[in-house]
Amino acid sequence: MNAPDFLEFKNVSRHFGSIRAVDQVSLSIRKGEFFSLLGPSGCGKTTLLRILAGFERPDTGCVILSGQDITQLPPNRRKVNTIFQSYALFPHLTVRDNIAFGLRIEKRPQREIDHEVERMLELIQMKAEAGKFPDTISGGQKQRVAIARALIKKPQVLLLDEPLAALDLKLRQRMLIELDLIHDEVGITFLYVTHDQGEAMSLSDRIAVMNSGIIEQVGTPAEIYEAPRSSFVAAFIGDTNFFEGRVAELIGNEYSRLVIDGFPDVTVFNDKQLAVNNLIYLSVRPEKFHISRERQEKSPRHNVVPGRVEEVIYQGSLTRYWVRVQEYRIAVTQQHSRFLLDEKPITWDENVWVSWHADDGFMLERYSQSDEQLVTLPE
Amino acid sequence: MTPARARLNEILVTLPSAGWLAVLFVVPALIVVAISFKPTDPLGGAGAGWTLDTLKSLGNPNYPAILWRTLWLSITTTALCILLATPVGYCLARLEKKWRQMVLLLVVVPFWTSFLIRIFAWKMLLHPEGIIKQALAGLGIVSPETPLLYNQWAVLLVMVYTFLPFAILPVYAAAEKFDFRLIEAARDLGARRFQAFCRVFLPGIRRGLFTALLIVFIPALGSYVIPDIVGGPGAEMLGNKIAQRVFVDRNLPHACALSLLLILAVLLPLTAVLALQGAREKARPIIEEGA
Numbered sequence: 271m272n273a274p275d276f277l278e279f280k281n282v283s284r285h286f287g288s289i290r291a292v293d294q295v296s297l298s299i300r301k302g303e304f305f306s307l308l309g310p311s312g313c314g315k316t317t318l319l320r321i322l323a324g325f326e327r328p329d330t331g332c333v334i335l336s337g338q339d340i341t342q343l344p345p346n347r348r349k350v351n352t353i354f355q356s357y358a359l360f361p362h363l364t365v366r367d368n369i370a371f372g373l374r375i376e377k378r379p380q381r382e383i384d385h386e387v388e389r390m391l392e393l394i395q396m397k398a399e400a401g402k403f404p405d406t407i408s409g410g411q412k413q414r415v416a417i418a419r420a421l422i423k424k425p426q427v428l429l430l431d432e433p434l435a436a437l438d439l440k441l442r443q444r445m446l447i448e449l450d451l452i453h454d455e456v457g458i459t460f461l462y463v464t465h466d467q468g469e470a471m472s473l474s475d476r477i478a479v480m481n482s483g484i485i486e487q488v489g490t491p492a493e494i495y496e497a498p499r500s501s502f503v504a505a506f507i508g509d510t511n512f513f514e515g516r517v518a519e520l521i522g523n524e525y526s527r528l529v530i531d532g533f534p535d536v537t538v539f540n541d542k543q544l545a546v547n548n549l550i551y552l553s554v555r556p557e558k559f560h561i562s563r564e565r566q567e568k569s570p571r572h573n574v575v576p577g578r579v580e581e582v583i584y585q586g587s588l589t590r591y592w593v594r595v596q597e598y599r600i601a602v603t604q605q606h607s608r609f610l611l612d613e614k615p616i617t618w619d620e621n622v623w624v625s626w627h628a629d630d631g632f633m634l635e636r637y638s639q640s641d642e643q644l645v646t647l648p649e
Numbered sequence: 650m651t652p653a654r655a656r657l658n659e660i661l662v663t664l665p666s667a668g669w670l671a672v673l674f675v676v677p678a679l680i681v682v683a684i685s686f687k688p689t690d691p692l693g694g695a696g697a698g699w700t701l702d703t704l705k706s707l708g709n710p711n712y713p714a715i716l717w718r719t720l721w722l723s724i725t726t727t728a729l730c731i732l733l734a735t736p737v738g739y740c741l742a743r744l745e746k747k748w749r750q751m752v753l754l755l756v757v758v759p760f761w762t763s764f765l766i767r768i769f770a771w772k773m774l775l776h777p778e779g780i781i782k783q784a785l786a787g788l789g790i791v792s793p794e795t796p797l798l799y800n801q802w803a804v805l806l807v808m809v810y811t812f813l814p815f816a817i818l819p820v821y822a823a824a825e826k827f828d829f830r831l832i833e834a835a836r837d838l839g840a841r842r843f844q845a846f847c848r849v850f851l852p853g854i855r856r857g858l859f860t861a862l863l864i865v866f867i868p869a870l871g872s873y874v875i876p877d878i879v880g881g882p883g884a885e886m887l888g889n890k891i892a893q894r895v896f897v898d899r900n901l902p903h904a905c906a907l908s909l910l911l912i913l914a915v916l917l918p919l920t921a922v923l924a925l926q927g928a929r930e931k932a933r934p935i936i937e938e939g940a
Binding site: 323324325344345346350351352354356358359360361362371372375376419420423 | 828830831833834835836837838839840841844848849852853855
């Protein structure tokens, strides 16, 4: 996947009054990619999308689409189309006329329009509803009409603004699969805006995690989950446990020893090459822990701490434990294939050993204000 | 509830409005129709017996010209009002909330002054010695001999001025409910600003436009004060004739016959439009929010 950059944001900023909705964002998206902008509401992801669509002009910076600077172009002259969160179907037009709208504006010959509309109706499997008005069809159908209405224009980039937010869970899951299929079928670049990490993780080739106007990290879903670059990313994507500590010693080039209040020494992979005495957060995801009644051998690459089970939540395919270790309440998830057949399951008030591999923890520098608020987040 | 009981309830609920309509509209209209068939009484009022003479007198060769002028002025007034009110409604609806109230107030403020006084004010303005005439003549836009007052154009101008707020209010009410994200969607799909306005905004506020049309057109047809004050003999409307028959000639049957003519002139096109609208809505059976 080393296609040349196709869509580029260069130092794009947009302020609303004193609020920096988008702050010096630079981003490259490849052709044909399913790219997601992921972040909490108000992080600037929708503003960035609207800048690309042409509904907002950036205060500084530019947007380049297949070699052309489109920053100053009005929305109607950009080869991008949007699927709006509210769908924004035209209520006075039928499904068929909604889909045909873009081509009618282009004044394409009627025969060609009819042909294209039929093809789209087939793609979204709504031939039978072609004559209906938007307020007489279901949410999922509206969604599909919105997709067809945008795709018929053959955009270079399809923009999707939280397209599944208004649907119920079952429908959301089905549309998720449909979107994926459509992306494979039409092969155009998708830029997907969402606050739902599940959607972003399951659909995207790459994800940009945004927070208060800046991009915290860009990477594949696995990179972002397994190697978050900031505590914000770590906490926002999936669950994690944070421990406040300090780098005490470097072990070779790759590992370092940490001091965490109340813990025995902890070893962690030092991918960021942090120097001794740096203040850090150690982040370990719940499923990376292993708990057991017997103390495991402490090897140089294994960390083991004693704790006490405070809460057990059985969830079928996995069990969540809350384990008290000193001042920390650690979230642990354990998968089990033979729950009832195995040894007697661990339960409330048992003393256990919590262990994890040094490579499964990651260090995050303590610097920004947002970090301070995050320590309490997984609770 | 049994169907019969439901039906009874329906009748009971609609009874007050039906009664109101009957007493205040249907019966008076029928009285007007009836009096048209009465002979003229020299003392005013209607004489005894029945006659077709009054209706025959509508064949007066002056009337077609006056009827035509009445229709022409009313239609043009309505068209101009809607043409002006639509962009105003659009802008008002896009305005920030705090400014909106202010501007709406400005639209309504003229109502605080008596209608008659405002018409007289226009007479002062358009008068040969008035500010507008002096200014236009001074700038060389009109020659000093061109009269601004006492012609059809003066009537049209003042009618548009008078009825414009009545057009703005329903258009604004519809525009305020309009989802402006639809404009963005249209722009996104390649529409220029004006295309988006015509293809999405106008259909979106069609009920407001229709209301504005009725609210302006019907009173415009019946107006007689405006042509009486700023119009000359060449700018008479049907309303003037009716007023003249009642107040000057004391000829009630003739006035009623003219009213009947006006009712027919209004009712016929109007029912046609309503039927058309109804047929179109029937093709799309949904409950819409009231415009």
